[in-house]
Amino acid sequence: MIHFTPQQLMGGASYRSSTLVGNWSEEARFAEDLTRHKEGQKQRGELLSQSILGKMKVHNQEVSLTPQHDDEYVHMGDVVMLQCVDTKGYLSVDLDDSTEVVGQGWKYMLTTAPADRPKLRGAWVIQRVETPDDPTYPPEHANVLHYHQPFKLALLPELYGAPKGSAPQLFLHTEPVTGSCFSKVTRNQEVVALGGGTSDLLWCCEYLDQNLRMEMEGQPIRANAVLVVNHVLTNQPLCSMHTAVHVNDFGREFEVCASSQRGTGTKKRSQPEQPPNHWALITGPPSRTSAPGGKGGKPSSSSSSSPGPSPSDVEIVMGKLRKFLVSRTHPTALRKFSRVLRVLTEGGQRPADPDEVNNALLTCKVSLNPPELAVLCAAFRSGEDGRVDVLRLLDVLRGEFPAARGELLRQAFALVTQGSGTTTVGELVRLHDPRKHPDVLNRTKAEATVRQEFLTAWDQDASTSVTLDDFLEYYVDVGACIRDEDFFELMVRNCWHLSGGTGISKNSSCRRVLVTHTDGSQTVEEVKNDLHIGLRDDEAVRQNLLSQGIKDIKRIQPYS
Numbered sequence: 001m002i003h004f005t006p007q008q009l010m011g012g013a014s015y016r017s018s019t020l021v022g023n024w025s026e027e028a029r030f031a032e033d034l035t036r037h038k039e040g041q042k043q044r045g046e047l048l049s050q051s052i053l054g055k056m057k058v059h060n061q062e063v064s065l066t067p068q069h070d071d072e073y074v075h076m077g078d079v080v081m082l083q084c085v086d087t088k089g090y091l092s093v094d095l096d097d098s099t100e101v102v103g104q105g106w107k108y109m110l111t112t113a114p115a116d117r118p119k120l121r122g123a124w125v126i127q128r129v130e131t132p133d134d135p136t137y138p139p140e141h142a143n144v145l146h147y148h149q150p151f152k153l154a155l156l157p158e159l160y161g162a163p164k165g166s167a168p169q170l171f172l173h174t175e176p177v178t179g180s181c182f183s184k185v186t187r188n189q190e191v192v193a194l195g196g197g198t199s200d201l202l203w204c205c206e207y208l209d210q211n212l213r214m215e216m217e218g219q220p221i222r223a224n225a226v227l228v229v230n231h232v233l234t235n236q237p238l239c240s241m242h243t244a245v246h247v248n249d250f251g252r253e254f255e256v257c258a259s260s261q262r263g264t265g266t267k268k269r270s271q272p273e274q275p276p277n278h279w280a281l282i283t284g285p286p287s288r289t290s291a292p293g294g295k296g297g298k299p300s301s302s303s304s305s306s307p308g309p310s311p312s313d314v315e316i317v318m319g320k321l322r323k324f325l326v327s328r329t330h331p332t333a334l335r336k337f338s339r340v341l342r343v344l345t346e347g348g349q350r351p352a353d354p355d356e357v358n359n360a361l362l363t364c365k366v367s368l369n370p371p372e373l374a375v376l377c378a379a380f381r382s383g384e385d386g387r388v389d390v391l392r393l394l395d396v397l398r399g400e401f402p403a404a405r406g407e408l409l410r411q412a413f414a415l416v417t418q419g420s421g422t423t424t425v426g427e428l429v430r431l432h433d434p435r436k437h438p439d440v441l442n443r444t445k446a447e448a449t450v451r452q453e454f455l456t457a458w459d460q461d462a463s464t465s466v467t468l469d470d471f472l473e474y475y476v477d478v479g480a481c482i483r484d485e486d487f488f489e490l491m492v493r494n495c496w497h498l499s500g501g502t503g504i505s506k507n508s509s510c511r512r513v514l515v516t517h518t519d520g521s522q523t524v525e526e527v528k529n530d531l532h533i534g535l536r537d538d539e540a541v542r543q544n545l546l547s548q549g550i551k552d553i554k555r556i557q558p559y560s
Contacts, residue, residue: 052249055096059121059250063156065284072310073220074145074281076128079156084240085226085278085369087112087254091240092122093170093193094248095160107192108170111253112240118284120159124172126281127152129202141220145281148217150202150232155193170194171201174231174258185244189236189258202232205281208369209320210272222313223283226369228273231258237277280371309375317368317375318396324366326397326480332457334397335477337364341390351387398480405479406472408489412496413471415529426462429455431531436494436509438487499528513541516555524559525550 066078074080082091089112097109115122129150137146145151153172160170173194175181183190194200206228207216221227229238236258244255261274325334340360345352352360354377361368368376380396382389416431417423434440434450457474475492482488489505492498499507511527525545527533533540541556 055249058159059093059095059119061120061158063118063120063123063158065118065123065282067284068223068286070286071144071220072222073141074126074223074283076126076143076145076151078126078145078283079123080126081115081118081122081282082124082153082229082238083280083282084112084254084276085280086275087240087242089113089240089254090115090119090122090282091124091172091238091256091279092119092250092253093155093159094121094250097248101194105195107173107194109246109248110172110191110193110256111246111248112256113250113253120156123156123159124153125156127154136218144220145205146217147207147213147219147221147227148204150204152201153203172203173200174234174236175200176234183244183255183257185246185255186241186257186259188239189231189234191238191256191258200233203238204230204232206230206237208278221281222371224280224371226278226280226371228277229279234258236260237273238279239276241276278369280369309378313375314379317372317379320368320372321361321366321376321397325364326399331478331481332453333364333366334480335457335474337361337366337397338394338473338477340364341394345390351382351385352390353387357388357390357393398476401476401479402485404485405475405488408492408498409472409475410468412492412498413468415496415498415531416471418532421468423466424462425458425460425464425466428458428466429462431496433495433497433509433531438490438494441508497529497531499526511541512559513545514557514559515545515550515553516557518552518554 063079065080066075069075083089084091092111092113092115094109094111098106101107113122126145129152131150134142137144155170157169170193172191174189174191177187177189181190182188205221207213207219208225208227230236231238237260238256239259239261240254240256241261242254244257246253246255259276261276262271263274324330325337327333337360340363341352341357344356344360354373357377358368358373376393377386377388380388380390380393382392416428432451432454434447434454437445437447437450439445440447440450457478479488482491486503486505489501490507493501493505493507494509497507497510499510501507510530512524513527514522515525516522525548527541527544528548530541530544533544538556542553545553545556
């Protein structure tokens with residue numbers, strides 16, 4: 001017979017499971033009940049671990065993206081993934097991270113998540129939206145997505161079915177910030193997957209370079225092109241920052257919001273969007289089923305080789321490179337890019353890997369997104385291994401080098417080396433005179449700035465030998481951004497005290513002296529090619545004048 005304590009019989013509040021009098025079987029019974037409860041949850045699939053595994057199985061199902069079309073454009077109805085340049089993640093949904101919206105069903109949290117393959121949670125369908133501009137597109141592009149053309153992005157129905165009574169379809173949605181509607185990490189405009197709404201679901205793609213944005217409106221969008229995804233109603237671009245970390249069941253991911261990231265400063269509104277606003281519409285690889293007109297089977301050699309980039313794409317990428325590498329505002333950038341590439345490729349003896357080209361560009365603070373880098377590498381491919389012919393790339397960036405410049409530089413180098421044919425970096429730096437540089441004369445640059453640019457371009461040990469080829473290569477790189485031949489000639493003549501030239505390109509750095517002749521007359525004479533003549537070396541000045549045929553010298557005085 002079991003006896004119970006008064007506390008057990010009365011259900012008193014002072015009873016605890018640790019009571020040792022009269023409850024010797026209750027703890028064992030409690031453990032058995034807990035075990036049976038867990039077994040029931042396991043059989044019904046209600047354990048937390050089972051729930052997360054089931055969620056992972058559904059969300060991470062592998063899907064097939066729409067293969068890239070023959071015209072290489074993105075089409076309406078394509079299944080794509082959206083990759084953010086800043087986080088390198090793909091726009092993805094978490095159906096368990098949800099909030100109920102009165103009158104609109106449930107909204108679901110979006111993040112950018114890493115992915116090694118196309119996954120169901122990150123696959124989106126581009127849906128057409130009828131607009132008055134549709135008839136203006138060419139018939140062959142009627143089903144192609146264009147810049148500034150509104151569209152909707154919908155999740156695949158296989159992912160969600162109808163969770164928690166949501167609408168049959170879930171779309172990419174955003175709305176202006178309110179006191180209760182904002183992104184949880186950055187407090188910006190919230191972007192979610194939602195079944196309701198009309199104009200809140202409309203998005204459009206804008207060209208990446210804002211200087212060309214208006215010209216590119218209505219142009220078809222190429223697959224995998226980097227662009228800006230803009231919300232039509234609020235005019236806010238889609239955004240995901242690597243600093244906005246959001247942790248969920250999938251791990252460490254990054255919040256998605258709608259916010260314009262244009263840097264800092266008082267003029268940030270005029271600055272271009274930063275990488276958090278840069279996205280790429282990722283499609284599947286091109287289908288290679290058979291050659292045109294073939295009968296199937298193995299693809300022919302012509303169909304197996306990937307087509308080269310279009311000339312327009314190459315020109316856009318080269319224009320971007322020239323803007324940063326061949327510019328009067330960055331006079332030594334191409335020189336630096338050339339030197340880094342030569343170091344990486346053993347003096348240009350072998351082609352460069354795409355990563356080496358990208359590293360050389362990053363060293364010069366030039367950033368190409370993956371599609372742009374792919375276009376560049378394909379345009380200057382040296383073989384089937386995908387490597388880049390760096391010498392050909394540099395030749396295109398430098399442009400044509402006039403023969404007159406080469407002859408002028410040979411004269412200048414002969415003066416620098418005094419006919420020996422070689423010198424050193426330290427000697428070049430010592431002899432280089434920026435005081436009469438055209439930019440200094442025009443007051444567009446300070447003398448110290450020109451001197452520093454020259455030092456930066458010859459960033460080598462002072463004892464390093466410099467030959468005529470090295471000297472020519474320097475001016476080929478630096479001269480690529482100088483289109484005015486008179487400017488180039490004056491720069492060389494004045495910096496190296498090379499006499500000669502006509503008109504505005506005539507040398508003005510060689511000293512002038514007042515010569516009193518034996519008959520008492522006075523003339524102003526130029527001490528020609530006076531690079532190696534010291535300021536107080538009067539005898540060298542006299543010998544220079546004598547070599548010019550000026551014999552009747554009584555006295556020589558400085559002349560300003």
